[in-house]
Amino acid sequence: MKKTILLAGIAVVSALSTPHLALADAKWQPQSVERLVKLPATYLTKSIDQDFRRSELGQAVIGAEKNIGLKAQSLGELNDAVTLADGEIKTELRHRMLVEKHAYLELMADRNDLRRKQLLTKRRLLDKLLGEIADQNGSDNPRQRALIARQEEAQNRFESSLSKVDIQLFNSVDAPQSKYGKKYAENMSAIEKLAQKIDAHQMNESALLDGKAVSQEQYVRALMADTESELAILQQEETILGYMAKLVALDAMSLSEEGLNAEIADSDIPNMSSLAASVDLFIGNN
Amino acid sequence: MKKSNLITTSAFALLVAVSATSARAGTLENLERERAITLSDLISDDLSPNERQDRFSNAKPRLVDLERMVMRDPSLKGKNTPDVRRAFSNYDMTFLMHASVEKDRTVVDHWLEQMGVTTSSLMSANVGRR
Numbered sequence: 001m002k003k004t005i006l007l008a009g010i011a012v013v014s015a016l017s018t019p020h021l022a023l024a025d026a027k028w029q030p031q032s033v034e035r036l037v038k039l040p041a042t043y044l045t046k047s048i049d050q051d052f053r054r055s056e057l058g059q060a061v062i063g064a065e066k067n068i069g070l071k072a073q074s075l076g077e078l079n080d081a082v083t084l085a086d087g088e089i090k091t092e093l094r095h096r097m098l099v100e101k102h103a104y105l106e107l108m109a110d111r112n113d114l115r116r117k118q119l120l121t122k123r124r125l126l127d128k129l130l131g132e133i134a135d136q137n138g139s140d141n142p143r144q145r146a147l148i149a150r151q152e153e154a155q156n157r158f159e160s161s162l163s164k165v166d167i168q169l170f171n172s173v174d175a176p177q178s179k180y181g182k183k184y185a186e187n188m189s190a191i192e193k194l195a196q197k198i199d200a201h202q203m204n205e206s207a208l209l210d211g212k213a214v215s216q217e218q219y220v221r222a223l224m225a226d227t228e229s230e231l232a233i234l235q236q237e238e239t240i241l242g243y244m245a246k247l248v249a250l251d252a253m254s255l256s257e258e259g260l261n262a263e264i265a266d267s268d269i270p271n272m273s274s275l276a277a278s279v280d281l282f283i284g285n286n
Numbered sequence: 287m288k289k290s291n292l293i294t295t296s297a298f299a300l301l302v303a304v305s306a307t308s309a310r311a312g313t314l315e316n317l318e319r320e321r322a323i324t325l326s327d328l329i330s331d332d333l334s335p336n337e338r339q340d341r342f343s344n345a346k347p348r349l350v351d352l353e354r355m356v357m358r359d360p361s362l363k364g365k366n367t368p369d370v371r372r373a374f375s376n377y378d379m380t381f382l383m384h385a386s387v388e389k390d391r392t393v394v395d396h397w398l399e400q401m402g403v404t405t406s407s408l409m410s411a412n413v414g415r416r
């Protein structure tokens with residue numbers, strides 16, 4: 001029995017040193033950036049989270065969380081049982097506790113690998129989204145900014161000459177108003193009414209950060225910063241897992257040492273004889 | 287729940303499709319072609335004055351519409367190509383009809399001025415060998 005405990009302790013220590021295998025096959029392929037960029041900022045986060053939950057990777061993370069919950073529960077129950085038990089049963093339960101702790105740490109490590117995959121994918125997605133928003137706004141390229149400024153200047157000059165052109169060209173006999181001109185004017189009022197309705201729509205409200213309305217680009221940058229901080233915290237959690245694993249290894253060594261000490265105490269091996277103690281037998285008169 | 291998801295998905299798919307088809311390529315090319323043909327007719331020796339006037343009268347509203355289509359084309363905003371940059375760097379040449387009305391000149395006079403052919407430059411020109 002004691003030998004079994006010793007061997008089990010060694011097995012636990014050696015098992016802890018072998019690398020665990022993550023769920024490498026679970027994937028998350030987010031929806032296209034061209035679609036996401038058109039969504040209102042308030043809906044964007046929910047859409048990304050829902051897309052993740054429905055993916056293979058999302059399901060794997062949910063499954064991992066459930067297993068971790070169950071394992072934590074059984075650890076709690078075992079811990080209660082250890083405090084109530086004594087003798088060999090207590091030793092057996094302590095051994096079982098170590099095995100369960102090891103399994104719990106493996107589950108946490110696997111879950112963290114999945115979470116890292118999720119966060120890295122999300123970061124890449126947000127990066128592409130920022131690129132797409134920048135392309136649409138033309139904010140990155142100085143030549144593009146200069147072009148947009150000239151186009152806006154041209155627009156202002158154009159608007160100021162419109163009515164004069166209409167009067168000069170379309171009020172004359174040989175130049176009646178074109179079909180495009182008439183239809184354009186009709187459609188413009190419909191467009192203006194629809195645009196007002198869109199602007200007032202609740203789904204078109206600006207996203208809020210700390211109570212302040214922000215642009216789509218600012219909102220996505222904030223999401224990116226949140227993702228980076230989650231990745232940093234995950235890194236820190238791995239340090240915690242490392243310490244927990246070391247503690248489990250030390251507990252296993254301690255348990256095996258107790259088993260060894262108990263075995264030595266029970267053994268029939270006699271004490272080593274001292275040579276000096278038998279000198280009198282040789283220097284006596286006989 | 288499933289029906290509402292289907293409706294939401296269809297609505298966004300329609301929004302994407304409408305946004306994709308609203309971009310009109312070629313408005314600038316059409317304008318430049320039409321302007322080139324109109325200017326060619328205006329300075330052509332092969333046409334009589336009446337023919338020239340008729341062609342110009344037919345082309346005028348077409349040119350005005352094309353200039354307005356270019357100005358209102360959302361796909362050209364920020365489109366950083368040489369053609370678009372050139373077009374918007376010279377408003378007076380690109381939007382010839384609107385610019386000539388704005389400056390109270392005829393189209394030909396305005397175009398010639400943009401080309402550097404003015405009364406003073408003609409008057410100061412010398413005839414001779416190069």
